[in-house]
Amino acid sequence: MKQLRITLWIIVAIAGSLFALFAYQLSQPKDEFVRSAMVGEQIPEFDLEPAFADRPGLSSADFANGEPALLNLFGSWCIPCRVEAPQLEALERQGATIHAIALRDREEDVARFLSAYGNPFTRIGRDDISEIQFALGASGVPETFVVDGSGRITYQHIGIVAEGDIPVLMEELRKAGSGS
Known part of the structure; x- marks a missing residue:
């Protein structure tokens, strides 16, 4: 019974951590600008x-x-x-x-x-x-x-x-x- 209770608390802790991570990511400002690795570089040879x-x-x-x-x-x-x-x-x-x-x-x-x-x-x-x-x-x-x-x-x-x-x-x- 004690083993089951510990397992349930671990699952709740993991779920809570994931929820907190998702909530944090959703609260960050959205960056819609796609940065090109080619800006500042020579155009490829073609x-x-x-x-x-x-x-x-x-x-x-x-x-x-x-x-x-x-x-x-x-x-x-x-x-x-x-x-x-x-x-x-x-x-x-x-x-x-x-x-x-x-x-x-x-x-x-x-x-x-x-x-x-x-x-x-x-x-x-x-x-x-x-x-x-x-x-x-x-x-x-x-x-x-x-x-x-x-x-x-x-x-x-x-x-x-x-x-x-x-x-x-x-x-x-x-x-x-x-x-x-």
């Missing part, structure tokens, strides 16, 4: 074939021309990519150079997507197996990186570029161009 005939392919060397640029990861199959398309065109109108990587896509689907939603991209590479996406540490699509003129990633925007993100991205491009 050389991608064109995603479709109207734009050249993309390589890491295209980011080492002395001018900052945006790198947008998208897919024609990606609904959020359609939502951000007008904001990417607004960025281009404001002078941003935007290169893209089409992920797991077919040429005809990319062409149809760009025809329907606009084409603000200077160059579009094709990443059929998401190799570059994973090398960049990207969690999904859409995702946009600011790359300085030496090929170093200075900023990462995860998810849809919304209208309110345009000034932030333009400022990040400005900072990447000034070396700050």
Whole structure:
């Protein structure tokens, strides 16, 4: 009987400890910002074939021309990519150079997507197996990186570029161009 009582107290103590741990974790402020391990690092080496005939392919060397640029990861199959398309065109109108990587896509689907939603991209590479996406540490699509003129990633925007993100991205491009 004494053994049973001790066992029950141990179970109650373990359950109480777990409850206290869960309550503590729930009381901590939520951190929704995903920190990229690639910010501050050189863009990975790559050389991608064109995603479709109207734009050249993309390589890491295209980011080492002395001018900052945006790198947008998208897919024609990606609904959020359609939502951000007008904001990417607004960025281009404001002078941003935007290169893209089409992920797991077919040429005809990319062409149809760009025809329907606009084409603000200077160059579009094709990443059929998401190799570059994973090398960049990207969690999904859409995702946009600011790359300085030496090929170093200075900023990462995860998810849809919304209208309110345009000034932030333009400022990040400005900072990447000034070396700050």
